[in-house]
Amino acid sequence: MSGYILSIDQGTTSSRAMIFDQESRVIGVGQQEFQQYFPADGWVEHDPEEIWRSVLSVIAEALSEAQLKATDITAIGMTNQRETTVIWDRSTGETVYPAIVWQDRRTDAACQALKSAGHEPDVNARTGLLLDPYFSATKVRWILDHIHEGQSRAEAGELCFGTIDSFLLWRLTGGEQHRTDATNAARTLLFNIDSQDWDDTILALLNIPRALLPEVLDSSADFGVTKIPEIAATIPITGIAGDQQAALIGQCCFEPGMMKSTYGTGCFMILNTGNQRVQSNHRLLTTVAFRLNGKVCYGLEGSIFIAGASVQWLRDAMKMVAHASDTEAIARANPDSHGVYVVPAFTGLGAPYWDANARGAVVGLTRDSGISDMVTATLQSVSYQSQDLLAAMASDGLTPKVVRVDGGMIANDWLAQNLADQLGIDVDRPKVTETTALGAAYLAGLRVGLFASIEALAENWQLDQRFQRQLSADVAEQRYVGWQAAVARVKTV
Numbered sequence: 001m002s003g004y005i006l007s008i009d010q011g012t013t014s015s016r017a018m019i020f021d022q023e024s025r026v027i028g029v030g031q032q033e034f035q036q037y038f039p040a041d042g043w044v045e046h047d048p049e050e051i052w053r054s055v056l057s058v059i060a061e062a063l064s065e066a067q068l069k070a071t072d073i074t075a076i077g078m079t080n081q082r083e084t085t086v087i088w089d090r091s092t093g094e095t096v097y098p099a100i101v102w103q104d105r106r107t108d109a110a111c112q113a114l115k116s117a118g119h120e121p122d123v124n125a126r127t128g129l130l131l132d133p134y135f136s137a138t139k140v141r142w143i144l145d146h147i148h149e150g151q152s153r154a155e156a157g158e159l160c161f162g163t164i165d166s167f168l169l170w171r172l173t174g175g176e177q178h179r180t181d182a183t184n185a186a187r188t189l190l191f192n193i194d195s196q197d198w199d200d201t202i203l204a205l206l207n208i209p210r211a212l213l214p215e216v217l218d219s220s221a222d223f224g225v226t227k228i229p230e231i232a233a234t235i236p237i238t239g240i241a242g243d244q245q246a247a248l249i250g251q252c253c254f255e256p257g258m259m260k261s262t263y264g265t266g267c268f269m270i271l272n273t274g275n276q277r278v279q280s281n282h283r284l285l286t287t288v289a290f291r292l293n294g295k296v297c298y299g300l301e302g303s304i305f306i307a308g309a310s311v312q313w314l315r316d317a318m319k320m321v322a323h324a325s326d327t328e329a330i331a332r333a334n335p336d337s338h339g340v341y342v343v344p345a346f347t348g349l350g351a352p353y354w355d356a357n358a359r360g361a362v363v364g365l366t367r368d369s370g371i372s373d374m375v376t377a378t379l380q381s382v383s384y385q386s387q388d389l390l391a392a393m394a395s396d397g398l399t400p401k402v403v404r405v406d407g408g409m410i411a412n413d414w415l416a417q418n419l420a421d422q423l424g425i426d427v428d429r430p431k432v433t434e435t436t437a438l439g440a441a442y443l444a445g446l447r448v449g450l451f452a453s454i455e456a457l458a459e460n461w462q463l464d465q466r467f468q469r470q471l472s473a474d475v476a477e478q479r480y481v482g483w484q485a486a487v488a489r490v491k492t493v
Contacts, residue, residue: 003074005444006062006235007437008055010080010164011243012101012265013312015054017062018437019073022450024460026434028066030058037098042105042347042356045098048086051164052171056230070233076172076226077239077444079246079436080164082187085139087147087161087212093175095167096147096159100139103266103305103347107138108356119205126192126199128277128286133348133356134303136163137189141206157211163188165240166214169223172237177224180214182291183245191216193277193288196296218291219245220443239443243436244268245290248299249443250435251404252461254454259400262436263409266350267307267382269389270299271398282392283352292446292454300398302351302389306360307382308409310344314378320371327375328412334372335414339364341384341486342377352392355493363486379415383422384483390423402426406435413465421471422480431462 004027009016013036019028032054037045063070083102088095100106111131114120120131129135140161144150153159162170166180185191185198190208192199198213217223223237241249244262248270251260256274261267270289277286277298289299311327314320321327341363348356362374393399403419405427410416420427432438445451469476 003448003450004066004068004072005441005450006059006073006076007441007444008059008076008078008168009243009437009440010051010055010078010168012081012103015051015058016437017055017058018434018441019062019066019068020438020441024432024438024441028062028064028068030061030065032058040106044101044103044347046084046101048095048099048167051099052168055168059231070231070235073233073235074450075239075444075448076235076237077440077442078165078168078237079241079243079440080168080184082163082184082242082244083134083136084164085136085143085161086164086167087140087143087159088167088170090158090160093170097143099164100143102134104139105133105348105356107133107142110138110141111356123189123202126202127189128186128193129189130283130285130354132354134350135187135189137202137206137208140208140212151207154212155209159212160214161212162214165242169237169240172226172228172231173224174227176227178214179217179223181217181219181221181240182288182296183219183242184240185216186288187242193286193298196291218294220292220447222447236448238447239440239445241290241440241443244270244301245288245299246439246443247406247436248272248289248439250437250439251406251430252458253404254458257400258404259402260404260406260435261386263307263382263405263407265307265309267304267386269302269386269403271393271400273298273300278396278398280392280396282395283354284389284392284396285351300393300396302392304385304389305347305350306344307385308407309346310342310378310381311409313344313346314375320374327379328414330372330375331379331414334376337373337377337380338369339366339482340369340373340377341483342374342381343486343490344378344381345490349487349491352388353487353491355491357492358490361486361490363489364482379412380418380479382409382415383418384480386419387422387480400425402428404428404430406430406433416467417470420467420469422476424469424473424476427467429464429467431464
């Protein structure tokens with residue numbers, strides 16, 4: 001059976017569509033950035049309508065580049081920025097408020113109040129997550145509290161909540177399907193990862209009506225078919241996963257103990273723990289890695305809010321580089337930041353600190369410090385934050401020997417080598433680094449029979465380059481101690 005898969009990758013700063021053939025080769029790509037809105041300190045919003053338009057645009061662009069028509073597409077897979085929260089009117093499809101992005105910290109006070117009331121241990125036991133503004137639940141509560149008759153409309157079933165995947169599915173199916181997959185549901189703080197259902201106790205705690213919530217399916221399932229004029233074909237949508245879980249699948253980390261780390265806007269490290277959920281004692285997250293044929297595979301995840309976004313900051317706000325790619329040559333010429341540390345806590349600190357009120361800092365400046373030190377220190381901050389996550393996993397008794405890496409930052413050889421130097425484990429970069437889109441394509445293709453099995457997919461994974469530690473362990477540790485001291489200066493908890 002021959003066929004093509006359209007993969008929609010809706011990310012934090014851009015939307016992308018990629019068309020894969022049955023040999024997992026990319027034959028068409030479309031990509032478009034969209035506006036980021038910062039209406040107040042710590043607030044981050046997107047315009048859902050702008051996202052929708054960008055998705056339609058990149059689909060058309062990818063089809064054009066591949067010289068295909070919509071009728072040539074066998075199935076659609078979809079992956080998305082997780083936790084970002086959208087609520088829309090069930091009858092009109094119109095959104096009632098801008099999308100509140102995963103980076104947004106406006107609900108920190110609400111999370112702190114729930115913690116103070118002693119709810120976090122129970123919420124953590126049910127969801128695997130922590131009470132933090134990162135997740136969708138308190139964003140939902142905030143929107144319902146700040147739109148006209150939000151609560152009553154939600155209770156009457158007049159509104160739909162969804163993460164971006166669910167919103168796009170609704171639009172692509174002409175308003176017929178209000179669904180999501182288990183990986184996205186698991187990031188809402190409303191989903192019980194043991195029972196694999198929305199958790200009535202947490203819904204009651206936050207007064208969120210079930211009528212608002214989508215149906216939860218496996219990650220590879222029959223989600224619906226396209227029914228819109230912009231796509232002149234009825235194409236089955238058969239794969240959905242949150243972007244980090246999609247990357248885990250694209251990296252073929254199907255066996256317990258395998259780990260991937262994605263370096264995009266943020267950095268997200270997931271360790272496959274198999275059919276057993278591992279409860280972290282060091283503030284990592286227990287999550288659904290994927291759910292196939294009704295069987296759940298769990299993961300242990302560390303989340304870093306700012307990775308590639310720190311390079312965007314160097315380029316756009318600080319004007320220290322003209323292009324993000326310039327950072328590699330600068331760091332190669334100046335591999336030592338000379339005691340300068342950049343702590344990119346622009347929207348708080350993620351795992352293992354979970355400090356929503358922390359803010360960024362530059363530490364260790366001297367009279368000799370310059371732009372090259374700032375650039376190197378910014379790249380190094382990604383490695384140090386990754387080391388924070390690996391140290392937390394080690395404290396939980398989990399010590400992977402290899403990490404498979406992907407994401408836009410990993411095209412930077414200097415960064416990949418610095419990761420190996422700092423982490424002290426092998427860093428494997430695959431030949432196909434667009435693993436998020438590839439993972440969504442795998443999920444879609446599995447459902448329609450384009451791929452035989454996950455075992456067959458794993459056999460096709462190909463290594464581009466393995467990076468191994470070249471820096472002495474003593475120097476790496478000395479640098480990490482300096483990083484920890486810099487982080488201590490910005491922590492508020």
